[in-house]
Amino acid sequence: MVSKVERNKREKENSLYAAAYELFINKGINETAINDIVKKAGVAKGTFYLYFKDKYDILDKLILDKSSQILNEAIVETRLKVFQSFEEELLYFIDYIIEYFKENKLMLKLIYKNLSWGIFKKAYRDYDEIHEIYNMFERGYEDTSLPREDIEKTLFIILELAGSVSYSSIILNEPDNIDEMKPILFDTIKKII
Amino acid sequence: MVSKVERNKREKENSLYAAAYELFINKGINETAINDIVKKAGVAKGTFYLYFKDKYDILDKLILDKSSQILNEAIVETRLKVFQSFEEELLYFIDYIIEYFKENKLMLKLIYKNLSWGIFKKAYRDYDEIHEIYNMFERGYEDTSLPREDIEKTLFIILELAGSVSYSSIILNEPDNIDEMKPILFDTIKKII
DNA sequence: TAAATAAAATGACCATTGGTCAGTTTCATA
DNA sequence: TATGAAACTGACCAATGGTCATTTTATTTA
Numbered sequence: 001m002v003s004k005v006e007r008n009k010r011e012k013e014n015s016l017y018a019a020a021y022e023l024f025i026n027k028g029i030n031e032t033a034i035n036d037i038v039k040k041a042g043v044a045k046g047t048f049y050l051y052f053k054d055k056y057d058i059l060d061k062l063i064l065d066k067s068s069q070i071l072n073e074a075i076v077e078t079r080l081k082v083f084q085s086f087e088e089e090l091l092y093f094i095d096y097i098i099e100y101f102k103e104n105k106l107m108l109k110l111i112y113k114n115l116s117w118g119i120f121k122k123a124y125r126d127y128d129e130i131h132e133i134y135n136m137f138e139r140g141y142e143d144t145s146l147p148r149e150d151i152e153k154t155l156f157i158i159l160e161l162a163g164s165v166s167y168s169s170i171i172l173n174e175p176d177n178i179d180e181m182k183p184i185l186f187d188t189i190k191k192i193i
Numbered sequence: 194m195v196s197k198v199e200r201n202k203r204e205k206e207n208s209l210y211a212a213a214y215e216l217f218i219n220k221g222i223n224e225t226a227i228n229d230i231v232k233k234a235g236v237a238k239g240t241f242y243l244y245f246k247d248k249y250d251i252l253d254k255l256i257l258d259k260s261s262q263i264l265n266e267a268i269v270e271t272r273l274k275v276f277q278s279f280e281e282e283l284l285y286f287i288d289y290i291i292e293y294f295k296e297n298k299l300m301l302k303l304i305y306k307n308l309s310w311g312i313f314k315k316a317y318r319d320y321d322e323i324h325e326i327y328n329m330f331e332r333g334y335e336d337t338s339l340p341r342e343d344i345e346k347t348l349f350i351i352l353e354l355a356g357s358v359s360y361s362s363i364i365l366n367e368p369d370n371i372d373e374m375k376p377i378l379f380d381t382i383k384k385i386i
Numbered sequence: 387t388a389a390a391t392a393a394a395a396t397g398a399c400c401a402t403t404g405g406t407c408a409g410t411t412t413c414a415t416a
Numbered sequence: 417t418a419t420g421a422a423a424c425t426g427a428c429c430a431a432t433g434g435t436c437a438t439t440t441t442a443t444t445t446a
Contacts, residue, residue: 012423030249033402034405035403043424044425044426045406046405046407046425047423047424048405049404049406050424055404152368153368154377156361157377160357160361161350161357163357164353164354164356165350165353168349168353174349175345184343185350188350191384191385192384226432226433227432227433228432228433236395237395237396238396238434239394239395239436240394240396242435243395247433247434248433
């Protein structure tokens with residue numbers, strides 16, 4: 001049973017997350033004051049400092065949460081489908097995330113600009129779901145021309161590539177919009193694996 | 194002839210740039226106050242606001258300057274050499290930049306985390322040198338299997354790839370250090386072109 | 387070269403923000 | 417119902433961002 005204290009605690013914490021998320025998305029991180037966050041969350045300022053060190057602490061935790069959420073969603077959706085090849089599976093997975101961020105541009109902006117690999121590593125340790133991406137690669141590697149020992153590095157390269165190209169084309173339309181960039185991005189990934 | 198006013202003006206501005214650069218590098222951007230910058234630069238606070246809108250304004254201009262500087266240096270060095278192929282030329286260019294940033298990690302950290310494609314576009318318009326990267330691609334495209342119309346997109350993809358992989362491996366040693374990652378990065382680029 | 391004009395530089399000043407902590411409220415336990 | 421523990425509060429102060437009337441410096445004009 002969850003005690004009342006526990007429940008209240010989570011309520012305050014969650015309302016802080018929700019308030020910070022909305023403000024970071026709509027006003028930007030630099031333009032959001034702690035005062036804005038606690039006011040929107042309906043808690044006292046001191047409460048903020050019970051849960052978070054500063055603005056960048058709640059930001060880190062926020063994007064860790066959001067990013068593992070969307071990654072997990074993409075993994076689950078991918079597992080539900082049947083594919084002819086690993087290539088097809090991988091591209092489906094990446095496309096799922098791209099389409100998601102096409103609809104949630106502000107979230108992409110927030111996540112991508114602040115998600116360090118260090119944070120991702122923490123997710124990789126702490127969240128079982130994240131392992132699934134690697135497992136997908138593990139399962140599929142026989143279909144590829146890749147040396148066994150390069151799997152992790154290649155996975156990294158593909159995720160970095162997909163991430164940075166998607167970010168630029170979705171947020172900045174540079175060098176072109178995402179729908180124009182998708183074919184060449186996918187062709188590139190096919191060349192890599 | 195450069196007037197005395199002009200000369201003084203540039204001195205103040207440059208001392209602000211130099212101070213901000215050193216502080217951003219060593220203390221971090223969030224931890225650096227405008228007061229710190231003007232104190233280090235030896236000018237009054239009001240002077241700062243004559244030249245820059247805020248902290249992020251001087252940061253933008255700083256990284257635009259630093260990044261076009263290193264890009265230009267790499268281009269000049271590459272032009273001095275003779276290559277057997279476009280592939281060789283491109284990899285030399287990228288390697289030059291990687292080696293530079295290996296020796297200047299803090300600068301890479303500052304630039305990469307804050308260089309938006311928007312800023313790069315401005316450099317692309319304003320600085321002739323930046324065009325040279327595209328020209329290198331233009332000259333070399335006959336050596337590749339790429340369709341003519343995909344040159345710009347491919348250039349973009351390769352630069353994004355090299356940039357994000359280099360950043361992670363140099364700064365975070367993730368997923369491995371840059372010397373371990375280089376072979377696979379270069380192989381990947383070869384596959385792409 | 388001296389006076390008038392223009393431009394640049396200054397730093398005291400105030401509003402906003404980050405962060406603290408003594409006191410208060412809420413909850414679990416005996 | 418009393419007691420102790422934990423969560424919560426918001427008044428408070430130090431630090432920061434940004435302004436602007438005044439002063440200093442450079443240029444132009446007479």
